[in-house]
Amino acid sequence: MKIALDSFDYKILGILQDNAALTNQEISERIGLSASQISRRRQKLEQEGVIRRYRADLNPQALGLLVTAYVGVTLGAHSRENAARFRTMVTAMPEVQEAHTMTGDVDYILKIVVPDLQALSRVINDDLLPQEAVQNVRSSIAMETLKDENRLPLRSTA
Amino acid sequence: MKIALDSFDYKILGILQDNAALTNQEISERIGLSASQISRRRQKLEQEGVIRRYRADLNPQALGLLVTAYVGVTLGAHSRENAARFRTMVTAMPEVQEAHTMTGDVDYILKIVVPDLQALSRVINDDLLPQEAVQNVRSSIAMETLKDENRLPLRSTA
DNA sequence: AGTGAAAAACAATGGCG
DNA sequence: CGCCATTGTTTTTCACT
Numbered sequence: 001m002k003i004a005l006d007s008f009d010y011k012i013l014g015i016l017q018d019n020a021a022l023t024n025q026e027i028s029e030r031i032g033l034s035a036s037q038i039s040r041r042r043q044k045l046e047q048e049g050v051i052r053r054y055r056a057d058l059n060p061q062a063l064g065l066l067v068t069a070y071v072g073v074t075l076g077a078h079s080r081e082n083a084a085r086f087r088t089m090v091t092a093m094p095e096v097q098e099a100h101t102m103t104g105d106v107d108y109i110l111k112i113v114v115p116d117l118q119a120l121s122r123v124i125n126d127d128l129l130p131q132e133a134v135q136n137v138r139s140s141i142a143m144e145t146l147k148d149e150n151r152l153p154l155r156s157t158a
Numbered sequence: 159m160k161i162a163l164d165s166f167d168y169k170i171l172g173i174l175q176d177n178a179a180l181t182n183q184e185i186s187e188r189i190g191l192s193a194s195q196i197s198r199r200r201q202k203l204e205q206e207g208v209i210r211r212y213r214a215d216l217n218p219q220a221l222g223l224l225v226t227a228y229v230g231v232t233l234g235a236h237s238r239e240n241a242a243r244f245r246t247m248v249t250a251m252p253e254v255q256e257a258h259t260m261t262g263d264v265d266y267i268l269k270i271v272v273p274d275l276q277a278l279s280r281v282i283n284d285d286l287l288p289q290e291a292v293q294n295v296r297s298s299i300a301m302e303t304l305k306d307e308n309r310l311p312l313r314s315t316a
Numbered sequence: 317a318g319t320g321a322a323a324a325a326c327a328a329t330g331g332c333g
Numbered sequence: 334c335g336c337c338a339t340t341g342t343t344t345t346t347c348a349c350t
Contacts, residue, residue: 001219013221016214020178023343034319039345050220055213056174058310061159062208063171065310068258070228070267091304094311100226100300109228109298113310140267142258146249150308152216152223152271153252181326192335197328 003048008033010154012041013050017151020054060113067114068142072106073128076135086133095123106138117141161206166191168312170199171208175309178212218271225272226300230264231286234293244291253281264296275299 005013011031015022024038045051060066075083090099090110098111114120120139128137163171169189173180182196203209218224233241248257248268256269272278278297286295 002222003220013214013216017216018211018213020212020214024345025343035343036320036345037318039343043345048220049217052215052217053176054178055176055215056171056178057210057213058171058175059207059210060310062161062206063163063310063312064160070258070260087304094309096305097308097310098306099304100228100306101302101304102228102298102300104296104298106298109300115313138262140260140262140264142260142267144259146245146257146259147254148256148258150255151252152218152221152255154221155273182328183326193326194328194336195334201328 003050005050008037009041009045009050012038013045014154016042016051064115065113067116067120068145069112069114069120069139070142071110071112071124071128071137071139072102073108073110073134074105074136074138075107075133079133082131082133086131089127089131093123093127095119112139161208163208166195167199167203167208170196171203172312174200174209222273223271225274225278226303227270227272227278227297228300229268229270229282229286229295229297230260231266231268231292232263232294233265233291237291240289240291244289247285247289251281251285253277270297 008031012027015027015030024035024042027038028035042051060068073086075086087099090096090108095112095114096110097113098109100109101107102109112120112123114123120141124137124139128134166189170185173185173188182193182200185196186193200209218226231244233244245257248254248266253270253272254268255271256267258267259265260267270278270281272281278299282295282297286292
């Protein structure tokens with residue numbers, strides 16, 4: 001699944017993950033390549049799946065989404081069926097931005113974004129805890145977000 | 159900071175946060191509004207800061223970034239100066255995708271993405287632990303990522 | 317692999333209902 | 334807010350190196 005990329009590709013990716021609104025012309029000026037090459041390389045990167053998609057990055061504050069929380073979930077007696085149901089539900093919940101199975105003392109970590117603490121409470125008590133598979137839930141709330149870029153570190157070597 | 163939006167705006171935002179490569183024409187067909195209206199509304203949303211930017215969403219696997227970890231950091235005797243240095247460093251580290259100060263038993267949670275476990279070890283031992291402010295570091299590694307969309311939940315009412 | 321220029325698609329604006 | 338027309342950009346493709 002690892003793809004062969006040269007240093008121009010890395011530069012293009014680095015620029016696009018910060019600002020995908022730039023034109024090929026503008027990108028070409030920054031990295032010293034013609035606009036048509038940028039176009040071709042982008043198509044290649046999209047086709048290979050290196051670029052998954054383009055998205056608008058929205059401001060949670062402006063949308064009244066004031067609470068970010070990390071919720072650690074521990075499952076009980078791991079019946080496969082219940083665990084699968086839990087996973088399906090979590091994947092479908094719009095408040096869940098991320099969900100990972102983890103090493104260590106919790107089974108899952110969920111990143112949850114909601115308007116306020118009341119909404120967080122509702123998600124935990126009405127959605128998560130009633131699940132049969134769920135044994136324990138522990139939540140931590142983000143008081144301050146220093147960084148929330150979700151920018152991948154691209155090695156600069158070619 | 160909360161902005162007044164109608165249901166068309168929410169639909170536009172919902173579409174753009176999934177796929178910002180759509181043309182205004184395509185968006186207009188999906189929500190039953192003219193392309194020129196989409197254009198005007200987008201400009202307004204961008205100007206108001208509801209849309210922060212457009213970005214390319216890259217595939218970590220394809221780039222050889224195989225390890226995602228959450229690292230909880232506890233600071234020691236909180237000298238303001240050392241804590242500030244820690245924050246500056248964390249913000250500047252490319253491997254750190256997210257950093258939040260948290261309620262609960264750790265002071266910070268960092269989301270870290272690196273090529274492999276060796277690189278994670280290097281980040282922890284060479285970057286984080288040597289910091290004077292840092293007392294303790296606990297890392298959990300994502301074994302499987304169920305969801306990593308970072309899509310905000312937009313309320314549909316309006 | 318790369319450039320540059322032509323052709324096709326698109327965004328943005330203004331006028332009118 | 335829809336519709337239409339216009340203008341200026343931008344992407345994409347093609348011929349060529």
